Amino acid sequence: MRLLTATITMATTAMLSTQAFAEGNLANPPAAWEELWNTVMLDITIIGVILAVAAVWMLFKFKATSPEQVGTAKKLTAVQAISWALIPAAIFMADDFYLAAKGWTVWNDYRRVPENAMEVKVTGYQWYWEFEYEDGTVTDELVMPVGQPVVLRMTAEDVIHDFGLPHYRVKEDVMPGRITYIWINPIEANETIVQCAEFCGDAHSDMWTSVRAVPQAEFDAWLSASAEESDFDIDEWKASWTKSQMTAAR
Amino acid sequence: MNTPSATAGHAATPAWKEWLYTTDHKRIGVLYLIGSMAAFGVAGLMAIIIRLEQMDVGMQYISSGTQYNGFLYFHGAAMILAFLIPGLTGFAANYFLPLMIAARDVAVPRINAFSVWLFYFAIVLALLSFVIPDAPDIMWTGYPPYSITTAANTSFYVFTVHLLGFSSILGAVNFLVTVIYMRAPGIGWNQLNIFTWTTIAAFVLQLIFIPVLAAAVTLLLFDKYLGTHFYDPAAGGDVLLYQNLFWFYSHPAVYVIFLPAVGILFEILTTMCKNQVFNYKAAVYAGIWGIVGIAGIVWIHHLYVTGMPDWLRLGHMVTTLLISVPVGILTLSMWGTLYKSAITYNTAMMYAVACLYLILIGGLTGIPLALPSLTIHLSETAFVMAHFHFIMALFAAFALFGGIYYWFPKMTGRYADGGLATTSFWLNFIGVNVTFIPLFIIGVEGMPRRYWDYQMFPQFDGMHEIATYGSFIVAAGMLLQFANFIYAAVAGKKAPLNPWNSQSLEWTHTQSPPGPGNFIDDVVVDENWSPYNYNKD
Ligand code: HEM
Ligand SMILES: [Cu+2]
Ligand SMILES: [Cu+2]
Numbered sequence: 001m002r003l004l005t006a007t008i009t010m011a012t013t014a015m016l017s018t019q020a021f022a023e024g025n026l027a028n029p030p031a032a033w034e035e036l037w038n039t040v041m042l043d044i045t046i047i048g049v050i051l052a053v054a055a056v057w058m059l060f061k062f063k064a065t066s067p068e069q070v071g072t073a074k075k076l077t078a079v080q081a082i083s084w085a086l087i088p089a090a091i092f093m094a095d096d097f098y099l100a101a102k103g104w105t106v107w108n109d110y111r112r113v114p115e116n117a118m119e120v121k122v123t124g125y126q127w128y129w130e131f132e133y134e135d136g137t138v139t140d141e142l143v144m145p146v147g148q149p150v151v152l153r154m155t156a157e158d159v160i161h162d163f164g165l166p167h168y169r170v171k172e173d174v175m176p177g178r179i180t181y182i183w184i185n186p187i188e189a190n191e192t193i194v195q196c197a198e199f200c201g202d203a204h205s206d207m208w209t210s211v212r213a214v215p216q217a218e219f220d221a222w223l224s225a226s227a228e229e230s231d232f233d234i235d236e237w238k239a240s241w242t243k244s245q246m247t248a249a250r
Numbered sequence: 251m252n253t254p255s256a257t258a259g260h261a262a263t264p265a266w267k268e269w270l271y272t273t274d275h276k277r278i279g280v281l282y283l284i285g286s287m288a289a290f291g292v293a294g295l296m297a298i299i300i301r302l303e304q305m306d307v308g309m310q311y312i313s314s315g316t317q318y319n320g321f322l323y324f325h326g327a328a329m330i331l332a333f334l335i336p337g338l339t340g341f342a343a344n345y346f347l348p349l350m351i352a353a354r355d356v357a358v359p360r361i362n363a364f365s366v367w368l369f370y371f372a373i374v375l376a377l378l379s380f381v382i383p384d385a386p387d388i389m390w391t392g393y394p395p396y397s398i399t400t401a402a403n404t405s406f407y408v409f410t411v412h413l414l415g416f417s418s419i420l421g422a423v424n425f426l427v428t429v430i431y432m433r434a435p436g437i438g439w440n441q442l443n444i445f446t447w448t449t450i451a452a453f454v455l456q457l458i459f460i461p462v463l464a465a466a467v468t469l470l471l472f473d474k475y476l477g478t479h480f481y482d483p484a485a486g487g488d489v490l491l492y493q494n495l496f497w498f499y500s501h502p503a504v505y506v507i508f509l510p511a512v513g514i515l516f517e518i519l520t521t522m523c524k525n526q527v528f529n530y531k532a533a534v535y536a537g538i539w540g541i542v543g544i545a546g547i548v549w550i551h552h553l554y555v556t557g558m559p560d561w562l563r564l565g566h567m568v569t570t571l572l573i574s575v576p577v578g579i580l581t582l583s584m585w586g587t588l589y590k591s592a593i594t595y596n597t598a599m600m601y602a603v604a605c606l607y608l609i610l611i612g613g614l615t616g617i618p619l620a621l622p623s624l625t626i627h628l629s630e631t632a633f634v635m636a637h638f639h640f641i642m643a644l645f646a647a648f649a650l651f652g653g654i655y656y657w658f659p660k661m662t663g664r665y666a667d668g669g670l671a672t673t674s675f676w677l678n679f680i681g682v683n684v685t686f687i688p689l690f691i692i693g694v695e696g697m698p699r700r701y702w703d704y705q706m707f708p709q710f711d712g713m714h715e716i717a718t719y720g721s722f723i724v725a726a727g728m729l730l731q732f733a734n735f736i737y738a739a740v741a742g743k744k745a746p747l748n749p750w751n752s753q754s755l756e757w758t759h760t761q762s763p764p765g766p767g768n769f770i771d772d773v774v775v776d777e778n779w780s781p782y783n784y785n786k787d
Contacts, residue, residue: 033627037694040624044614054585055606064524064592067751070784071525071591084586085532085579092578096571103567103621110626111560159396160489162555162630166696169627173556175490176395177483180557193706197555197630197698199389201396202315205703 028185029109033169036106040099047095110170113183117151118144124154124161124174127203129194137227142194142211144186145219151183162198165211171197186213273359276764278366279345280661282336283654285366285373287732289332290647292377294728296325301685301721303702304714316402318702319387320379326390327407328376329643330507331414336369337650338510339418339456343425343449346657349756349764350443350781352434352773357427361420368417372410379406389700391500392467394481394492398474405475408467415460422453434755436775443754443781444520444527444534448513451538452506455545459499466495490556497549504642505545509538511649512580515605518656519587521752522599526782528586532579540576544569554625563622570620577613584609594750597671601652604679605645612641615690630700633693636686644682651678651731658735659749663762664742670734677727684720688713754781 062071076084120142121132131139144150154163154174164171168184196207214222269277299321303310312318344366348356356362379385386407388397397404429442429450470492472478479485481492520527527533550558550566584606593599615637618624628634658666689697692710704710748757756764759773 033624036621037618037624040618040621044617048610048614051581051585051610052607055588055610058585058588058591059593059603062523062588062591062593064594067594069524069592070786071523072785073525073528073586073590074785075526076529081529081532084529084582085536088578088582089536089575092574093572096568096574099617099621100568100571103623104564106621106623107560107564107626110623159399160393164630164696164698166627171555171626171629175483175556177489178557195696195698195706199319199391199393199396199700201319201387201400204319205315205698205701206705208706 028187029106030167030169032106032109036102039102043095043099110182113151113181114149114185117149117183119151119153120144122152122154122163122174124156124158124163124196124200124207126158126201127196127207129163129196129207129209133223135223135227137223139226141209143219143222144184144211144213145216146186146189146213148216149183149185151181153179153181155179159200160198161196161200161207164195164197165192166195167192167211173198189213189215271363273355273363274766275344275348275356275359275362276661276768278362279341279343281366282340282344282369285370286333286337286341289328289373289376290337291732293325293328293333294725296321296328298721298725300325300702301718304704305718306714307704307708307711309703312702315702316387319389319700320385320402322700323386323389323407324376324379327410330390330503331410332369332373332376334507334643334646334650335414335418335503338507338514338646339421339449339452340366340369342445342510342514342650342653342657343421343453345661346756347425347446347449348428348432349760349768350446350754351429351432351437352755352759352769352775353428353432354767354769356424357432358424362424365417365420365424368413368420372413372417375406375413376410379403382406391496392470392492393496394470394473395489397470398481405471408471411467412464415464418456419460422457425453426450426457434773434775436777436779438777440531440534441775441777441780442534443513444516444530444538445510445513447534447538448509448516451542452509454542455502455506455509459502459546462495463499463503466492466499490553490558493553493556494549497552498546501549501552502545504638505541507642507646509541511605511646512538514649514653514656515584515602516587517754518598518602518652519584520782520784521656521750521754521757522596522602523587523591523593524751524784525587525589525591526780526784528583528589529579530583530782533583537576537580537583540579541573544573544576548573551620551622551625554622555629567620567622571617573620574613574617581609581613596655596750597667597675598652598656598750600672600675601648601655604648604675605652608640608645608648612637612639612645616641627696628693630698631693632689632697632699635699636689636693639682639686644686648678654735656750657756658738658742659745660756660760660762660764662739662742663745664738665745665749666735666738666742668734668738668743670730670737674727674730674734677723677730681720681723681725681727684723685717686720688717688720752781753783 119134123130128140131142152163154172155178156174156176158176160173160175162171162173165184170182170184172180172182174180191210191212193208194211196204200207272278299311303312303318382403384402386404387400387402388404388407392404392407429446469480473481479487481487481489483489516527548566548570550562551570554563619628619634619637655666655671658664692713697704697707697710745762747762755773759769
């Protein structure tokens with residue numbers, strides 16, 4: 001009976017939480033990630049503890065007292081057998097849909113890019129990252145003004161890499177011939193990292209660089225300084241793009 | 251492991267020749283066992299090297315990243331393709347499935363022998379990668395374009411997969427025909443051992459999905475050596491085609507490992523608990539076949555961060571979460587089998603209890619990974635790695651080792667239980683926890699998998715160190731374990747024909763080990779017989 005109440009509560013919460021769609025916490029996906037993570041951890045801990053306690057209790061309680069002793073469980077009647085399949089299935093499904101609804105909401109936070117996002121193009125090479133800002137400046141680290149949402153449009157030149165930002169709780173593959181995106185919101189000044197998270201060969205473990213969120217003024221200064229020292233010819237780089245990359249870029 | 255046939259009849263044939271030319275399913279099973287344990291040994295050694303290298307920041311023992319990648323490639327590929335799949339669907343199925351249905355052999359014994367030799371060719375090919383220049387360094391997943399542009403010999407990977415795939419398909423046909431047509435008179439579908447059910451389910455999966463993997467790797471071969479462009483976007487191909495094909499096979503492949511392991515677990519649990527399977531029909535038709543039904547529609551959960559369309563990612567989130575239904579029903583049957591039982595503890599049962607723990611942690615940590623919104627961070631981290639070791643690698647390995655203790659008296663006439671067995675069990679059980687729990691923790695914090703270095707995360711040094719010590723504990727346990735098996739096979743305590751008082755036919759009607767033809771008299775059962783009939787009233 002308690003289980004049944006729990007199921008109904010969960011199913012209702014699931015339905016209610018889909019309404020949260022509209023108000024999804026657009027400002028800060030990592031916070032939504034943490035919240036979802038905690039929910040899921042709580043959910044699986046409850047299931048885990050119930051099953052673990054039941055198992056440990058039975059493993060001690062039903063120890064054979066003599067070698068001849070046999071188990072005394074009765075064969076289930078048809079009704080019992082069907083109930084023992086359908087009721088647990090319903091509970092598991094209720095939990096699944098509850099988690100799916102929560103997960104869906106957070107997913108939308110991750111995929112909906114704010115309109116004021118600054119675009120940075122990312123290219124993965126064996127084995128380094130390259131960033132191109134809206135003004136054409138090319139750099140080897142990612143620097144963003146605090147409070148400015150950034151959308152990263154990403155591709156790779158050689159093999160598949162993955163642009164992983166552990167601090168922002170987000171990653172996505174970067175692939176030759178395809179363009180993928182993620183967006184992040186640097187809400188505070190800090191220095192974190194981006195690391196490659198898809199196996200790409202010899203120096204895969206060394207394919208990382210710094211990701212900094214700095215005050216706007218510092219960002220402007222950094223960008224113009226980078227523009228000057230950059231000896232990179234962007235047109236030449238783009239000329240080297242493959243046909244499908246150009247198609248995808250359009 | 252003397253079978254009576256070694257002495258009877260062919261007195262003139264030397265033993266090695268008998269083993270080489272054998273078509274007896276039991277000997278073929280033993281050949282699979284030897285090959286798969288050898289693969290486990292070498293791949294286990296690789297695991298220790300991997301852990302040693304990750305013990306500290308920076309380069310410790312290896313000479314290059316590529317060398318490390320070669321070791322990791324071997325570890326993953328050999329553990330899955332040469333240890334677990336042949337150990338479960340090769341050894342255990344070959345030796346015990348015909349006995350459980352009271353068949354005198356499999357349907358086509360010569361093809362069965364051909365399967366095991368294909369498997370040995372594959373192992374030799376895989377081992378050659380240690381001596382050739384430019385060993386494969388493409389991980390067991392072999393994603394292009396890397397597997398095409400790398401200087402390493404991807405062909406070894408492709409041909410190993412071909413040989414093993416061919417071997418498995420032949421085995422699948424053989425065993426399906428055996429179960430359908432060669433059950434002893436009276437054995438109905440609802441009287442089959444759970445292990446028989448899980449094995450045929452695994453073989454059905456192999457039969458359906460292996461061709462897809464074979465196609466995927468063959469195109470890889472063409473792209474690399476013949477200049478085709480199936481996976482080359484620059485020439486109109488698609489980088490993600492391979493991943494889709496690969497996981498369309500390899501997610502079901504997880505069940506090819508998981509299901510027979512579940513089957514062994516049920517055999518041990520029912521015998522040691524002297525209880526019937528709780529809700530047998532639900533376990534079989536909703537649990538086992540439910541898993542088969544859903545296996546082919548969840549593969550995008552391995553591609554959650556590859557820029558797949560949102561509707562696909564969310565669709566597969568739902569199907570992936572729904573795996574919890576058949577797995578949950580199977581789990582309930584395991585738990586239910588303990589209820590009102592009469593448990594005898596021995597080494598096999600200890601492994602079975604360890605499996606209940608592994609399935610719990612491994613299964614539950616799969617739930618966050620089903621959600622794209624969490625996997626967007628967790629993908630390719632040590633968390634994923636620890637999860638699949640628990641649910642697939644360790645669960646199946648522990649079930650297989652439990653099964654070896656369980657069936658040891660049948661195969662050799664001797665017990666493998668004893669002080670050495672208990673000690674090695676505890677070393678193994680404690681060791682895997684010490685290895686993988688730290689990896690769960692740093693995985694959530696962002697530690698990537700397939701890294702030999704982690705300059706960016708010096709703070710994980712301590713956890714990596716603990717994990718490495720854990721792997722030493724496992725290594726010690728496994729060495730003791732193998733010493734114990736060898737010792738027990740020649741000098742272990744003699745066991746009666748049915749030492750655990752099981753009701754299953756491999757125990758009630760055969761010699762230890764069973765002779766040629768397995769059964770002295772034809773076996774006939776009635777409709778009240780069941781392999782799990784302990785409580786007669
Ligand atoms: C019990 C001893 C074992 C230990 C200590 C161990 C350890 C490891 C380690 C450290 C890694 C690499 C982590 C990384 O990505 O950096 C790994 C990867 C892997 N292991 Fe194991 N492992 C063990 C047993 C197994 C077993 C029994 C299997 C059977 C399926 C297995 C299958 C794999 C696979 C498929 C990979 C992934 C390889 C890849 O990334 O391509 N392991 N293991
Ligand atoms: Cu990489
Ligand atoms: Cu999968």
